[in-house]
Amino acid sequence: MRRPIRVLIVDDSALVRRLLREALAGEPDIEVVGTAPDPFVARDKILALAPDVLTLDIEMPGMDGLSFLKRLMHYQPMPVIVISSLGQAGCETAVEALRLGAVEVMSKPDGPFSVGELREQLAGKVRMAARSRVRQAGSKGAGVREARSNGEWVRHLVAIGSSTGGTQAIETVLGGFGGECPPILITQHMPPVFSRAFAGRLNELLPMEVKEAEDGDVVCAGRVLVAPGNLHMVVRAGLGGGYQVEVKDGPQVCYQKPSVDVLFGSVARVAGGDAVAVILTGMGNDGAKGMKRVREAGGWTIAQDEASCVVYGMPREAVLAGAVEESVGIEQVAGAIEKGLRRKPLRHKDSSSPGNSRYG
Numbered sequence: 001m002r003r004p005i006r007v008l009i010v011d012d013s014a015l016v017r018r019l020l021r022e023a024l025a026g027e028p029d030i031e032v033v034g035t036a037p038d039p040f041v042a043r044d045k046i047l048a049l050a051p052d053v054l055t056l057d058i059e060m061p062g063m064d065g066l067s068f069l070k071r072l073m074h075y076q077p078m079p080v081i082v083i084s085s086l087g088q089a090g091c092e093t094a095v096e097a098l099r100l101g102a103v104e105v106m107s108k109p110d111g112p113f114s115v116g117e118l119r120e121q122l123a124g125k126v127r128m129a130a131r132s133r134v135r136q137a138g139s140k141g142a143g144v145r146e147a148r149s150n151g152e153w154v155r156h157l158v159a160i161g162s163s164t165g166g167t168q169a170i171e172t173v174l175g176g177f178g179g180e181c182p183p184i185l186i187t188q189h190m191p192p193v194f195s196r197a198f199a200g201r202l203n204e205l206l207p208m209e210v211k212e213a214e215d216g217d218v219v220c221a222g223r224v225l226v227a228p229g230n231l232h233m234v235v236r237a238g239l240g241g242g243y244q245v246e247v248k249d250g251p252q253v254c255y256q257k258p259s260v261d262v263l264f265g266s267v268a269r270v271a272g273g274d275a276v277a278v279i280l281t282g283m284g285n286d287g288a289k290g291m292k293r294v295r296e297a298g299g300w301t302i303a304q305d306e307a308s309c310v311v312y313g314m315p316r317e318a319v320l321a322g323a324v325e326e327s328v329g330i331e332q333v334a335g336a337i338e339k340g341l342r343r344k345p346l347r348h349k350d351s352s353s354p355g356n357s358r359y360g
Contacts, residue, residue, distance in 0.1 A: 004031040005130045008051035010042040010068075011035075011083065012060045019109050020055055020083070023119045030126055039068035046076065053129045054080045055122075056102070058093050066097060073101040079129035081122075083108050084194075091197035098167040099201075103132045103310060107191050128164055128283045132310050155300065155341045157219065157235070157243060157275045158182050159267045161260030161291075163189040163282025165310025167198060169330050170280065171205070174224060176334025179207035182276075182341055184224040185235060185245065187263045189256055189282065192229035199226040219243035227258035234266035243270065254286035260314070264290025273298030276340040278333060279324075281309040285317035292323035300340035303327045 007030060009020045017035045024030050033049045036042035038060055046054070054072075058065030069080060080102040084094035094105045104125050109118045162169055166188045174181070190198060195212050202210040202224070211217075213225040213233050219242065227233035231247050238244040253259035260279065264287055267275045277294040279287045281304055295301045301324050303315040308330040318324050328336045 002029070004029050005053060005126055006031055006033045006049065006051045007053050007055065007126055008033060008042065008045055008049060009035040009055045010037075010039070010060075010065075011055070011057040012037050013057070016057070016083070016108065019118065020122065023122045024126065027123045030123060039063040039065070042068070046072075046078075052079070053126050054078060055126075056080050056082050056097075057108070058082055058084055058097055059090060066093060066100065069097055069100050069102060073134070077101065077134040079103050079132050079134055081106060081125055081129055091194045092201065094194060095167065095197045095201050098198075099171070101134060103129050103134065103164055105191070105194060128311060132164060134310075155274050155276050155343070156183065157267065157271045158184045158278065158337055158341070159235075159263055159275060159294075160184060160186045160278045160280065161188075161263060161282075161287040161314065162186075162280035163256075163284065163286065163311070163314060165281035169304065169308075169310075169333075171202060172330050173278070173280070173333045173337070174202065174206050174208065174210070176331075177208065177338075180222055181208045181224065182337070183219045183221055183243070185213075185219065185227075185233065185263060185267070186224060187227040187233060187258045187260045189258070189286070190229045195226055195229040199224075202226075213245050213247050215245070215247040217245050219245060227263065230257055232258050232262045234262060235270050236266070237270055254284060256284070256286050260287030261290040264294055268293035268297040268299065271297075271299070275299035276302065276337055278302045278304075278337060279315050279318050280304045280330070280333070281311055282314035283311045284313050287314050288317040288321040288323055291318045292321050295323050295325065300343055301325045302333060302336045302340060304333060305329050 009017050011017050021032045034045045036045050056065050082094050082097045082102045082105045084090045085108045199210050199212040208222050210224040232250050234246050235243050236246050253261050277291050291301050303324040305327045306312040
């Protein structure tokens with residue numbers, strides 16, 4: 001019989017430690033082997049208990065979680081799930097934790113409703129983390145900054161979907177463009193508020209404009225729009241040509257909101273052959289159906305390859321669905337997008353459709 005996944009819980013709150021332990025109780029394939037109130041106790045327990053997955057609070061006394069995470073990923077890399085508060089400062093710190101190598105971020109429980117959500121989600125995220133490939137910040141495949149000449153683009157819109165490991169992957173992809181990047185829409189599975197912190201951080205680091213999408217935002221060259229957590233983002237025809245985004249509520253799709261399938265489906269309907277769709281690292285099958293629709297509409301489709309994924313779930317499902325034109329390593333994705341933008345569509349839209357200028 002396969003041994004259970006061993007989990008160590010690190011949080012300075014005794015209440016949160018108890019809630020996390022109870023959320024995993026009764027899972028036959030998961031065992032909480034210990035808890036720790038601070039990084040110093042956690043360090044000793046990691047050595048003594050050899051956990052497979054760590055849950056980590058990042059706002060702790062003595063040594064903050066980020067400092068501990070940096071040391072952990074340097075000396076003993078392992079899958080880490082960050083549990084953070086929903087405050088803006090906490091969200092910004094959690095996004096930095098993802099950059100440092102944490103594989104997932106979750107909201108800290110603060111009431112009966114969120115405790116129920118925690119029970120539903122935590123076990124799945126622990127299983128995912130146990131299967132993930134841990135990557136250190138600054139390792140090969142992160143932070144590419146080579147500017148690319150844009151040339152003349154035949155296509156005018158790029159849509160990107162990702163989940164676990166996607167924050168680092170997205171930074172790598174966007175870093176491969178100069179300031180004059182194509183119009184880019186991103187759906188990254190992420191809780192509310194965290195998406196705003198993620199977009200804000202990218203906006204500070206990169207030469208293009210990156211922002212959390214708002215209803216009615218114009219899609220244009222040099223701008224990257226990130227779907228807000230817990231809302232779907234779709235593209236629609238704008239007045240006088242071009243595109244705009246619509247941000248809206250709705251049911252989960254593939255257990256996700258925002259959903260990559262929702263974004264890609266709208267891209268297939270509205271942009272068709274003018275689009276390049278990209279699916280990056282992540283767990284599950286969100287995006288596979290939508291990407292196939294983009295391909296069938298004449299768009300170009302790209303998947304991150306298995307070797308460079310933290311979790312080869314979403315790209316694998318897209319490949320199996322026959323939705324992918326090419327698979328490349330994360331460092332090659334920006335170049336593949338650039339080539340995809342220049343390829344003549346396999347199926348041409350009516351010339352009166354929006355987005356037929358160079359940048360859409």
